[in-house]
Amino acid sequence: xxxxxxxxxxxxxxxxxxxxxxxxxxxxxxxxxxxxxxxxxxxxxxxxxxxxxxxxxxxxxxxxxxxxxxxxxxxxxxxxxxxxxxxxxxxxxxxxxxxxxxxxxxxxxxxxxxxxxxxxxxxxxxxxxxxxxxxxxxxxxxxxxxxxxxxxxxxxxxxxxxxxxxxxxxxxxxxxxxxxxxxxxxxxxxxxxxxxxxxxxxxxxxxxxxxxxxxxxxxxxxxxxxxxxxxxxxxxxxxxxxxxxx
Numbered sequence: 001x002x003x004x005x006x007x008x009x010x011x012x013x014x015x016x017x018x019x020x021x022x023x024x025x026x027x028x029x030x031x032x033x034x035x036x037x038x039x040x041x042x043x044x045x046x047x048x049x050x051x052x053x054x055x056x057x058x059x060x061x062x063x064x065x066x067x068x069x070x071x072x073x074x075x076x077x078x079x080x081x082x083x084x085x086x087x088x089x090x091x092x093x094x095x096x097x098x099x100x101x102x103x104x105x106x107x108x109x110x111x112x113x114x115x116x117x118x119x120x121x122x123x124x125x126x127x128x129x130x131x132x133x134x135x136x137x138x139x140x141x142x143x144x145x146x147x148x149x150x151x152x153x154x155x156x157x158x159x160x161x162x163x164x165x166x167x168x169x170x171x172x173x174x175x176x177x178x179x180x181x182x183x184x185x186x187x188x189x190x191x192x193x194x195x196x197x198x199x200x201x202x203x204x205x206x207x208x209x210x211x212x213x214x215x216x217x218x219x220x221x222x223x224x225x226x227x228x229x230x231x232x233x234x235x236x237x238x239x240x241x242x243x244x245x246x
Contacts, residue, residue: 009234010044011175012091020198027194028155048175049234054100054134063132066105066145070128077127079108079146083224084165084182085216088139091233095139096176102168103143104130110151110163119151144222150189162189162196171231182227183209 023034062069067077084103088096106112106129109121113129127146135141148163162183169178183190190196190209199205207230216224 006172007234008049010049011173011232011234013041014232018201018204020200024194024198027198030198044173044175049173051173052100052170054098054170056134058100059132059134064143066103066127066129066131066143068144069131071126075126077107077146078124079127079149081144081222082147083142083144083216083218083222084210084227085140085142085213085224086210086226086228088135088141088169088171088229088231090171090176090231094233095135095137096171096231097135097137097139099135099139099172100132100170101135101141102130102132103145103165105145105148105165106151108146108149110149110161121149121151147184150187155194159194160189160192162187162193167229169229169231172234176231178229178231180229181208184225185209185211 022030024030060069067081071077088099088101090096104112107121107124107127109124111117111119111121111123113123113127131143131145133141133143145165148165150160150163152158152160164181164183167178167180167182169180171177183196190205196205196208199208210225210227213224213226216226218224
């Protein structure tokens with residue numbers, strides 16, 4: 001745990017031009033889920049700008065290793081072994097320390113370990129598909145997994161999801177919470193995906209795409225992908241702006 005004083009200022013508002021619109025008919029389920037009335041803006045409440053706080057005591061020894069955390073003794077998950085790593089920052093490029101990252105994904109064949117997943121790809125008995133980790137003092141995180149496969153989904157006649165990993169991120173306050181997805185560079189399904197195409201800015205799509213990082217690979221073992229995540233920044237309070245020693 002860090003002894004650094006946590007910031008307490010309110011968070012910057014979200015840039016709604018950067019995020020997908022709620023109603024995007026090409027992504028069919030958005031039609032029923034989109035709000036029927038205009039949004040109303042509220043200031044941050046005290047509970048939204050404080051907490052939650054996580055410590056490394058929360059984690060099990062294999063929570064950040066999806067290759068082994070569901071596997072039988074002496075066995076491991078099937079698929080292309082990868083490391084996903086990066087930094088968690090806010091909009092001011094400050095590291096977000098002690099943040100909980102949860103991640104979940106399909107297996108190498110594109111199937112989730114979920115009772116409602118009816119895709120014909122087989123389940124891997126040694127792969128559970130979920131894990132978690134906590135960022136360090138520099139906002140750095142890393143975990144091991146297998147590269148998930150693409151899969152079909154009943155949006156259109158022949159729509160497929162690109163290979164992706166889901167992230168749930170708890171930052172310095174509940175208003176900073178982010179749920180997102182990470183894609184892999186070079187995947188031909190990315191520009192074809194109706195969910196990806198709800199994002200209006202191609203730069204934003206590019207920022208959701210992890211890059212191959214040969215400097216972080218383990219030779220003869222595991223490739224690596226780098227994926228930095230940016231959360232909402234805070235407005236500094238008058239107290240936080242005071243010169244040191246005042």
